[in-house]
Amino acid sequence: MxxxxxxxxxxxxxxxxxxxxxxxxxxxxxxxxxxxxxxxxxxxxxxxxxxxxxxxxxxxxxxxxxxxxxxxxxxxxxxxxxxxxxxxxxxxxxxxxxxxxxxxxxxxxxxxxxxxxxxxxxxxxxxxxxxxxxxxxxxxxxxxxxxxxxxxxxxxxxxxxxxxxxxxxxxxxxxxxxxxxxxxxxxxxxxxxxxxxxxxxxxxxxxxPLLLHHASGFIKGQLDRIVIYQHYPAEQLGIYAAAYQVASILSILLLAINKATVPHYYQAIKQGSLNATKVRQFARYSLIIAPLPAFITYMLPEKLFLWLLGTAYGGVQHYICLFLIGFGLTIPYYLLVNYLFYYGKNKRIASISLLSTGAYLLALFTTTLLGIAWIPLAMIIGNIVILPILFYYVREEKAA
Incomplete structure (x- = not known):
């Protein structure tokens, strides 16, 4: 308990x-x-x-x-x-x-x-x-x-x-x-x-070795604002950034849960009660949960968000829903990457992050050409790409 x-x-x-x-x-x-x-x-x-x-x-x-x-x-x-x-x-x-x-x-x-x-x-x-x-x-x-x-x-x-x-x-x-x-x-x-x-x-x-890993996280979570700042009016970036901060409530919850469970997660691996098979199983189940916050938010009236942020932030609900999908995908990510962190596979994590970042950058520059409303899709694509790679290496770690 x-x-x-x-x-x-x-x-x-x-x-x-x-x-x-x-x-x-x-x-x-x-x-x-x-x-x-x-x-x-x-x-x-x-x-x-x-x-x-x-x-x-x-x-x-x-x-x-x-x-x-x-x-x-x-x-x-x-x-x-x-x-x-x-x-x-x-x-x-x-x-x-x-x-x-x-x-x-x-x-x-x-x-x-x-x-x-x-x-x-x-x-x-x-x-x-x-x-x-x-x-x-x-x-x-x-x-x-x-x-x-x-x-x-x-x-x-x-x-x-x-x-x-x-x-x-x-x-x-x-x-x-x-x-x-x-x-x-x-x-x-x-x-x-x-x-x-x-x-x-x-x-x-x-x-x-983790600089690349964290740089990858920065690129996937922050670079879009630099790109928007260079290509779009500051007003549009303000709406985009406000939506990100509202959606980040989910990220805060997931981060808190991750921080609380990591010591016990490591202890369970050390004692043998948690292995790669169970980690992959939990990660698969978590994929069902990932889109639920976005669906609930989509059903809410946009007037609620305008009341919260101000009338100048019209269209913010669209961005919030997309960001929530992206944040939701960090649930299986935490489950998988913590397993590799325990075994000190930092270089491997960095390599995986680099591949994911490449996919994100490609999506970011593509969506930038399509319009600012499409840019949040880059986060979703980047977070999806990394999951099958992590699944593979967690499976490999079991066999090691």
Whole structure:
């Protein structure tokens, strides 16, 4: 029953933490207007790309280290990862300084703070500290949301900069408090420069092969907004981005469930109660569930979404339904890819992601020529293509 209890705690925390940012959506869509919200979405995309580089899968490296090697050196893994993030942040800020771009600097520090917070969450997740994990999630969501409203209302001009400043300040404060309560003396001895260097090498060895994997995820989940920003008016991007954020409620739910179950998933594989056959079976059953949220949304009146976002966001329901299909397909993806993650098949995952990304890019540029209304199909196609490949390799892993 512990898996059910932890899942409910993680789910509750994820929902509460994301509820305030979601409640901010009507405020932001009206505050910025469709054009301004499109610009905000564009810089959020840049921030997502920076997080891939700054984080370098430190959360995954920390989790795997705990289950494979134990917790004695866990704190040094955390510290060496932070040093890497600090180095990347300084380099990026120098670029922003030379570019004389205040908004880019705000995006950079916000991305760094989110990367740091992600490591604190991973430290607790791998040790199944569901309550403290949830408290950090909620505190981050509350503080960044409050600061966003305060900064935007205090600003004379409507700009994305206050939003990213709020994300930076809120997340860095929560990260520092969380680090203080991590109590490293309980999990490791005092580290040395040599140990930190070895820990850094471990993070790079784990995370570098996954850059392609995460870059693939970025391309499939974010590149469309950059393409739209270059080819369509900002107003249309605003409608598109607002639909994505509404549909991302499903993504948040699935991510919360995945985070809650991964430790138990790994434990089940280790104990032999979960194998490749069962994983593939669960993944096949999940394909039945994937399109249901989109169908339910399609049956709702569009006036509901216009009431939520504002009258300037006409046609948003069409995009929401398509995005929900794409997000629904991540259910079998999580089930399959976590099996390969457990066995450290990072290079294989990266190769699979690369193939899927190729299919997505082809679909993206094709649908861009057809019109913006067709662009969400690229996400669906990219997520479908990766599934049979994952099915094959999970089956192969059983035979290994």
């Amino acid at each position: 512990k898996i059910l209890k932890d899942s409910l705690i993680y789910l509750f925390g994820e929902l509460v933490a994301k509820a305030l940012p979601f409640l901010l959506l009507p405020y932001l869509t009206r505050k910025f207007g469709s054009a301004g919200f499109g610009e905000l979405s564009y810089y959020q995309t840049i921030g997502s790309l920076l997080i891939i580089v700054f984080a370098l899968s430190q959360d995954g490296a920390l989790t795997r280290y705990f289950y494979v090697y134990g917790k004695r050196n866990l704190h040094n893994i955390m510290l060496s990862g932070y040093l890497y993030t600090l180095f990347c942040t300084i380099i990026a800020l120098l670029y922003a300084w030379f570019s004389q771009s205040m908004i880019l600097a705000a995006v950079i520090v916000a991305a760094a703070a989110q990367s740091i917070l992600g490591v604190q969450l991973a430290w607790r997740q791998c040790q199944k500290y569901a309550v403290s994990y949830t408290l950090i999630q909620i505190a981050s969501g509350v503080l960044t949301s409050l600061l966003t409203v305060v900064f935007l209302e205090s600003s004379e001009q409507i700009s994305p900069t206050p939003r990213f400043a709020a994300l930076f300040i809120g997340n860095i404060i929560i990260s520092l408090i969380a680090y203080y309560f991590a109590q490293p003396k309980r999990c490791t001895k005092k580290g040395s420069l040599k140990i930190l260097k070895l820990s850094g090498c471990y993070i790079i060895a784990f995370g570098a």
